[in-house]
Each structure stands twice: as C-alpha cells, then as structure tokens.
Amino acid sequence: MKTGATPTAxxxxxxxxxxxxxxxxAAMVLTDGHTISQFGPHxxxxxxxxxxxxxxxxxxxxxxxxxxxxxxxxxESAHAxxxxxxxxAEIVGxxxxxxxxxxxxxxxxxxxxxxxxxxxxxxxxxxDFRSNDVVMGGQGAPLAPFFHHAxxxxxxAAEPVAFLNLGGVGNLTWVDPAIVAPESPGALLxxxxxxxxxxxxxxxxxxxxxxxxxxGALAARGQVDEAAVAGFLDHAFFFKIPxxxxxxxxxxxxxxxxxxxxxxxxxxxxxxxAAASVARGAEHFPRRVSRVLVTGGGRHxxxxxxxxxxxxxxxxxxxxxAGLNGDMLEAQAFAYLAVRVLRGLPTSCPTTTGVPAAVxxxxxxxxxxxxxx
Numbered sequence: 001m002k003t004g005a006t007p008t009a010x011x012x013x014x015x016x017x018x019x020x021x022x023x024x025x026a027a028m029v030l031t032d033g034h035t036i037s038q039f040g041p042h043x044x045x046x047x048x049x050x051x052x053x054x055x056x057x058x059x060x061x062x063x064x065x066x067x068x069x070x071x072x073x074x075x076e077s078a079h080a081x082x083x084x085x086x087x088x089a090e091i092v093g094x095x096x097x098x099x100x101x102x103x104x105x106x107x108x109x110x111x112x113x114x115x116x117x118x119x120x121x122x123x124x125x126x127x128d129f130r131s132n133d134v135v136m137g138g139q140g141a142p143l144a145p146f147f148h149h150a151x152x153x154x155x156x157a158a159e160p161v162a163f164l165n166l167g168g169v170g171n172l173t174w175v176d177p178a179i180v181a182p183e184s185p186g187a188l189l190x191x192x193x194x195x196x197x198x199x200x201x202x203x204x205x206x207x208x209x210x211x212x213x214x215x216g217a218l219a220a221r222g223q224v225d226e227a228a229v230a231g232f233l234d235h236a237f238f239f240k241i242p243x244x245x246x247x248x249x250x251x252x253x254x255x256x257x258x259x260x261x262x263x264x265x266x267x268x269x270x271x272x273x274a275a276a277s278v279a280r281g282a283e284h285f286p287r288r289v290s291r292v293l294v295t296g297g298g299r300h301x302x303x304x305x306x307x308x309x310x311x312x313x314x315x316x317x318x319x320x321x322a323g324l325n326g327d328m329l330e331a332q333a334f335a336y337l338a339v340r341v342l343r344g345l346p347t348s349c350p351t352t353t354g355v356p357a358a359v360x361x362x363x364x365x366x367x368x369x370x371x372x373x
Contacts, residue, residue, distance in 0.1 A: 007032040007343065011040060013089035013123075014335025015079055017097045019168025019248040020197045020297055021055060022211065023047045025331040026082045028089060033339040036154045042328045045082035052211070058099045060249060062109050071099065072111040079112065080120045092117065093338030094127040095330075101141065101247040107131065108140040115365040126338040126362045133348045138355030141171070141245035145190035145352045146340065147333035148173040149182035155322045159290040162282070163319070164308075165330065166298025168198035168248045170278055173352075174285045183349040183358035189286060190352040191242030194277025195251050196298050199258075200270045207263045213271075216303025222268030225261065229272050233280055242284050243354040274298070275307035282312060291315040295326040337362070 009032040017024045024047075028040030047055070051074050058071030075097045083092065094117055096110030114127025130140035148163040152175040163173040170193040179187035197212065204210040204218070213219055235254050237244070258266045282292075291314055298304050299318040308316045319326040337347050346358035 007034065009037045010090045010339060011088050012091045012093060012335035012339045013083060013086050014093040014095075014331045014333065014338060015083060016095050016330040016334055017075060017079070018296070018330065019098055020201055020212070021047055021052045022297060024078050024082050025328055026086065027325075027328040027331040027335060028086060029332050029335040031150075031336050031339050033336070033343045033345050034150070036150050036336065039325070039332065041086065042325065042331065043082050043085055044327065045078055047078065051078065055097055058097075058111060060100055062100055062106060068099065068111060071097065072113065075112040076116050080117060083117065083121055089123055091338045091342050092121060092123050092125045093129075093334035093336075094125050095129060095334050096127060098248070101245065103134045103139045103141075103245065107134050114363060118365040118367045122367050124342075124364055124366045126341045126364050129334070129337060129341070129347065129362045132361035133353050133355050133359060136355050136359050138348055138353035138359070139243055139245035140353060142173070142190050142192065142352065143337060143347060144171075144330055144333040145173040145175075145188050146182040146347060147329075147336045148190075149175050149177070149188055150336060151324060151329075152177040155324070157290070160285075160287050162285065162289045162292045164193075164278060164292050164294045166196040166274065166294060166296040166301075166304065167330075168196065168201075169246045169250075170194055170196035170274060170281075170298070172278065172281050174289065176287075183346050185351075186286070188349070188351050189242060189284065191244050191281065191284070192246040193281035194237065194246070194274065195255070195270070196274045196296070197301075198248050199251070199255050200267060200274075203258070203263065203266055203270065212297070213267050213301065216271060216301035218264050219267040219271040219301070219303040222262065222264030222266070224272040225265065225269045226272075228258070228269050229276050232273050233276060238277070238280050242281075243350075243352055245353070268303070271301065271304050272307050274304060275311045278308060279311040289314055291317060293317060293319040293322055293324070295319045295324070295329040299326050
C-alpha cells in the first residue's frame, strides 16, 4: 500500500472467552482498522462442565503455576475447534483466557498460545493484547473501547453514548462519536465498574450446580438487601478515578458474607450490586449520554436489566436495539483490534487504560514456515 493511500479493508476473525466461562465466541469483521465495513459470520462454542472446571482451576494463577498448562491446553483446543469452522480470514485476533490480572503487581495473564493456533489455522494470529499496555504503565483493560467508538460511528450516533459490557465483571465505555479518532482527547472514557455475572454464576454453581441464573429467574424471586448494596459501594475501588480495571476475584472478600442470605436473596442482592456499581461508574461520565447500550451475557438477565433501568438516569437497552450483536461484540472487537495491531495503530490510550500515551499491543504469530512479509 502506498503512503497516503486509503487502507484496504480485510476480513478478520476474532475470538473471546470471558471470565464467566460460558464458552468461546467467534466472529468475522471486514475492517481497515478504522471503520467497520461489514460484519460477517459468527459462531459460539460452549464449554462443557468438565472443561469449565479445568479452566476455572487456573483462575488466579500465573505462568508455570499448577493447573495453568491444563487450562491453556483446554483454551487452545476449544478455540481451534470453533475457529476452524471459518474460511476467508486474513488475520485472527485471539484474546485467550484471563486467569489473573494485577496490573500494579505481577501484570496480566491470558493463557493460550497464539503460535499454536497460527499453525492449526494456517493463518497469522494476533494475541497477548494486554501485556504491552501494562508494561507501559496502563491497566491493560478494558480493550474493547476503540471498537465501541467505531460502533458508535457505524450506528450513526449523534450524541455521546455508553456501551456497558456485562461479563464476569462490568465495564463501561463513554463515547463521543463526533471525534473521529478514538485516541484523540475527549473521544473515550472507559473503565471497569465492578462485579457483574461472576459472583452470580459462582452462587448458582455452588448452590445448584448451574452455570448462571437463567434470565434472572432466581433473583426475581428474592429480596434485595439494600444495606448490603450500600455497604458494598464503600469498597475502595469505587473511590478510584477511572480508568481502572479489575480482576475477576477482586471482591471475593467483600462478597464472602453473602452465604448468610437465602440463595434467592443473595442472587437478588448480587444483581442489584452489579447495577448499582454501573450507576456509580456513570457518575464519572464527562457528559450525560443519550442511552446506555448493554452487551455481554448480563443483558439476557431480565432482573439485571430492570435494576439498571431503575438505577441509571437515562434509557437502557440491549445493543440489538442499535442493530448490533451483543453476543458477539467482544469477539468482533478482537477481530477489529487484530487489524489495528497488524497495521501499527494504537489499541489503547490514557482515557481507556490509563497508559501515559496511546499505544499498540499484541504479538503476531505466523504459521511455521510462513514468510514474515
């Protein structure tokens, strides 16, 4: 491509496995790394119960720790299975599975080797998206905001809008779509809000052997302990100025006492805590948003969505209301980010991860024997 030429859009395939351990999402995006030209096919590969437990056994662990190799092998195997269903991708974005996240200490750990997948798929793979941001002084998360910015412009948003992802933890992205480049001052503010699905999923697993509170049915039968919600919001995390990020188990000690509640009351209170954490986070928005678009598994929880509607002072809707696919948005994000990495574009900036300046991340692994050109 000649200097100054308009970059060509290419098909990228992205994959995401979140801390809620539902499974692997995979999706294709046609993009030049700036704008989204088209969304392509997508697929979902759920984890079986034994696979989920193998990966869960690696939570909180670092490379070389017991259980990590088995978790990584399971992650690679599941991703290879679902990604092999696709054809036509010129680049793959592989997030891996976050096992530990401690940006102020040991760093960040997403297990799974992109070089292994590059050989299996016979396609270049971008992976380890977060480490460079952490090395440069950032939080390493969240990374979807640059994609959220592209989505806001794609849907024709004229006013600031927020994207709320409810996975294992919650995170918010405030977007001003009037600003063209996501790394420009004032375009974005992004940060983790607090626990979302993870403690609810853990509750369901412990009491009922179920992976989640389907549709928020158990929470709907319970009573919210508002004193517990208010007490939870006294946690030091909520007084930090964003950007800020969380490990899945950051609030384990703060949530330890919830086993004194009936399961339905615990589910109701944990669901309310997730929504209240989002509302507390929204207080940091530079300007009021026209609406909050919800993505991730939490948007299928009717009780969660009702709590959000009651606790936020703006319209709340699933991203499908804007023509987007909330089940695949994060997988699409890593397809988009893979193209940005391939083309040397930044993937995070001071107002998304707290890194001192806009930086790119990610390693590119090519199939064995492939040209580096």
